[in-house]
Amino acid sequence: RGLINLVNQEDRQTYNLEGGDVIRVPAGALIYLINRDNNQKFQIVSLYKPVSTPSNNFREFYGAGGENPESFYNTFSDEILEAAFDTDKEELDSLFRQQRSGEIVQVSQEQIKALSRDASSSQQGSPKWSKHGSQSWRPVNLLDQRATHSNEYGELYDVTPNEYPQLQDLDVAVSYHNISKGAMVAPFYNSRATSLIVVVNGNNGRFEMACPHLSSSQSQREGRETREQEQKQGGSVHYQKVSARLSPRTAFIVPAGHPVSIVASDNQNLKIVAFKINVENNQRIYLAGQNNLLKQLQREAKELAFNKPAREVETILNKQRQSVFLPGPNQRQQREQSEEGRHGGMLIKTMADVLAF
Template sequence: MANRTTLLVLLVLVLCHGVGVTMGLWMKEVEQDKKHWHPMSDKLFLMQNSKHIVKTDAGEMRVLESYGGRIMDRRLNIGFITMEPRSLFIPQYLDSTFIIFLRAGEAKVGFVCKSKLVEKHLKMGDVYRIPAGSAFYLVNTMDDQRLHIICSIDPSESIGISVFQSFYVGGGANPASVLSGFAPEIIETAFNVSGAELKKMFTRQHEGPIVHLDNSLSTSIWTKFLQMNGDDKLQHLKKMVIEDQQEPDEDDVDADNDDDEEEEQVTRLSWRKLLESVFRNNNNKEIREKVVHESHHSCNLYDRNPDFKNDYGWSTALDGSDYPPLKKSGIGIYHVNLSPGSMMTPHVNPRATEYGIVLKGSGRIQIIFPNGSSAMDTHIKEGDVFFVPRYFPFCQIASKNGPLEFFGFTTSARKNKPQFLVGATSLMRTMMGPELAAAFGVSEDTMKRMVDAQHETVILPTPWAQAHAQAHTNQKKKKNIQVTVPKLIRNEVIMDF
């Protein structure tokens, strides 16, 4: 008997040591990523390392970098883009895939699909995928509203220079176009245009990657271009080239005077051929419609009915079966709204790591380590970004003062199928039996009474949430009575007559 007891103690010690070593190694990695944090900080799973990627008068982009070491099945960085009314995020391509979500405003995205330019208009709630290496631009089309975008960025695709790397196709002095780095003789040969003209094109833009469309000579060219229909773009670009030749910069006057009329005609002809080669199919309606059909469509999160809804909140999820482009990136999307004081029941994601952004309200989130100890128990508010590693149990609770709304990404495009640990359709309810009772060291009757006490699923009431829901129900009943009574009175009057 003593030997068995000793063996049991040794096994417990080994298990505890294994969990401790695993957590210790991860904590060491977290410490290396976040040296300014205490390793057991109550903010351990909040993403707080913010980096400005772009910042101009017309807008900005900042990114929260992911971390977590080997405990993470996959890391995602979370980006926030803000653009002023009538502004442009200039043409570029990236070394990372973006999944964008329009939090507020409307936008137009132009991108190259199978060597054709396709433009799509996006509205609030739209989800859209921009693949790594795809040339694109973004425009805030509103005259009086900022554009707010939340995006996921896959750092595993990045070449490692930064959280991601932009290669700007358009640009000038700031930012520099990737084309401006080529030797003069190479770029002149490639464009078949004089060096004087190329110098004008590659030095005018100096406002940064996000520019106002109605603010300067350089961006007025983009303004004209973006306002045109596809059929007019070719003619407009031709006109831009001719006007540019007719209005040379003072520094280039001497060079331009050396060009004779014949060279000018050859240059214009070359531009025309170049532009027609890019937009030669714009006048073909059937081909243009085919391009739009084959291009990636957007999916609006706000237009979907909730996957789950009760008196205490609702939740919606998008996966690869709902929006096929998500399959290519292996990303899922979710949106949750908890009424005041309501709680997302303790659950675990067996398939994916979850990244969440608080859109409105405030509340609390608690995440649990594998050994049953608390990993993080902290207050969250609007703008906070949290992540929950795969397999880690957690729950969110809305403050009693107002609802808690959060949106986020998961690292799997398959249906997530979270395992709810408590509730009417929980793991505990499914496993109910003598084995579960024995695991807790109580009788089966006691265990059954405990497990069956909760009648709600997924989103549960707390005492203050129940009070809020009851008050809302009473108010609704009162409103119905106030509406119904006058009708009864009118009916009685009619019958009396």
């Protein structure tokens, strides 16, 4: 449980934050965050979209502060600050050079109570305007939305600009996957959106992604012989598997159009947050399961694409009965072993019955 204060030129807006809240922080706002919980850490996942500098050069600006964190006021000359505040240098030094405790400081319960005064939350809806007439930045809760998809293998929640208009001009959406232990997300890709994914909970998960660009760069390094071979094969595309183990605070990027699958460990759920950029008109395209894109192909197209009778192709495509969240690799192996054991047991029982007869 947290608290955020957004201070603009016109007003100050204060919001209580709960697990699953999504909030837009406007550019240029002065903000301060507070952990209201005595027993748990207050953790946030942020997406920065700089308005004036390249993303790799993004830096925070601290106005209130001192020596640590350094206040940007200290970069101005003494005469500028004395004239701006109509105050002597000694008093200004006592203000802008006093703080040395760092970016995070201890807060008393009385101070938290005072700073929380007049706070609202995502539970109170999301009005377009604040009580002072400026735009409201009230959060919306992901987990309060109707699940985009849910079954025994996982849950998917989405907040798009339709549910949270403050994301409209950013062209950003936020997704939350809770993948049950041992389960997986069916291979899929986004038609337009690039996903920035962060693991918030769960160890020893993994992801796999198909990428043609890494394969192309590798081929260039391998030299002319490989390129000549590709030309003989009609210039066919080759894909490289990108994979990694996942643990809390691991982040990875899935470019638009790149097929990806994510698997939870057998011991605990894997929970991830995804920021999707360029989300307007984006579609999440699944490549396995009951909503498999390939099932939409005409029978003749299936035969031509796979060089296999359409009936056999459809038999394979229809085997998976789940959608979006599926049993993972180990779960499938365990199920097959269980079925083999059951069939073997039936065979032994049948033989015993024959001998008894």
